[in-house]
Amino acid sequence: MAVILVIEDEINVAAMIRVCVESEGHICHVAHNGNEGLDKFCKLQPDIIILDLMLPGINGLDICAHIRQFIKSKQKDPYIMMLTGKVEESDRIIGFSTGADDYMPKPFSPVELAVRLRVLLRRELRQQANSEGMIETRHLLIDQERRIVHFKYTNHTTEIVKLTTLEFNLLVVLAKRPGRVWSRSQLLDIVWGIDYEGDFRIVDSYIKRLRQKLYRTDATGEKLDKTQFICTAPGIGYSFTD
Structure with missing residues (x-):
């Protein structure tokens, strides 16, 4: 959007x-x-x-x-x-x-x-998608050049989040524009390519997997909500927040 x-x-x-x-x-x-x-x-x-x-x-x-x-x-x-x-x-x-x-x-x-x-x-x-660099949010450090995602705990320790290529690309698109709502068709265009002819619901499946991999308990013992990073805009698509 x-x-x-x-x-x-x-x-x-x-x-x-x-x-x-x-x-x-x-x-x-x-x-x-x-x-x-x-x-x-x-x-x-x-x-x-x-x-x-x-x-x-x-x-x-x-x-x-x-x-x-x-x-x-x-x-x-x-x-x-x-x-x-x-x-x-x-x-x-x-x-x-x-x-x-x-x-x-x-x-x-x-x-x-x-x-x-x-x-x-x-x-x-x-x-x-082609611009490279470091994306840093409150809990995440995304290294686009090395294609590594670090989860940052409040005690200053970090943990690598293991993502597939498509999961990483999807996270980068969302995290580059916090708060922006992306439609499923827009995410398909950039992550899967404009020639992709499969079911658009594949976006929902990858969002679910991404949420599961980002979900963890912080060093304070507080469990982060599974939608802490990726929010659903009903009837439209998804956005990133941290």
């Missing part, structure tokens, strides 16, 4: 996009002018921005440039999909040069929009 910000001044178009985004299982926020859009970007830190080029006041190109400048101050770097009634090549080139990741001319179909959103989100998942 992604957070998507729509900056579009046409009420009917914005409403259509909201329906499309929410039908894909994502959270949608809407702004109807540039100033409101920039304000919501700073507050919401969205994964994707769907940005109209022709806006009253600050136009889409200027908003796109502002957002890319904000990234220098360690704001989140979202994907930007630019919408426009213009179809000239020069307009597309200008849009890409200011930092747009995708460009879709109006009018467009909800089906095409949904497909483009899935493509952008798959890029994000793959980039996250």
Whole structure:
């Protein structure tokens, strides 16, 4: 599940996009002018921005440039999909040069929009999967380079948690974005691959196994809940917390 910000001044178009985004299982926020859009970007830190080029006041190109400048101050770097009634090549080139990741001319179909959103989100998942380093939470130390997970007890001792390749990959995806809810289809895309054609319930089976392997009694004698690390979002998927 992604957070998507729509900056579009046409009420009917914005409403259509909201329906499309929410039908894909994502959270949608809407702004109807540039100033409101920039304000919501700073507050919401969205994964994707769907940005109209022709806006009253600050136009889409200027908003796109502002957002890319904000990234220098360690704001989140979202994907930007630019919408426009213009179809000239020069307009597309200008849009890409200011930092747009995708460009879709109006009018467009909800089906095409949904497909483009899935493509952008798959890029994000793959980039996250390929980035290496150490992930540290309250109880876990995940070494991505050596592919080792250490459980950290409160008495400062550690224990290696033995995981299979798929279990490790699944944990990394979840732990990199604490609190983010991942749908089963998103987890299948990144952990099993987009060509996987098996039962999506395999995700549930691996989550169960992962919970069992992470479950243990802390050094204080307190037993951690089996859902301490992986929470279920009913009807949606799973998230990581520690």
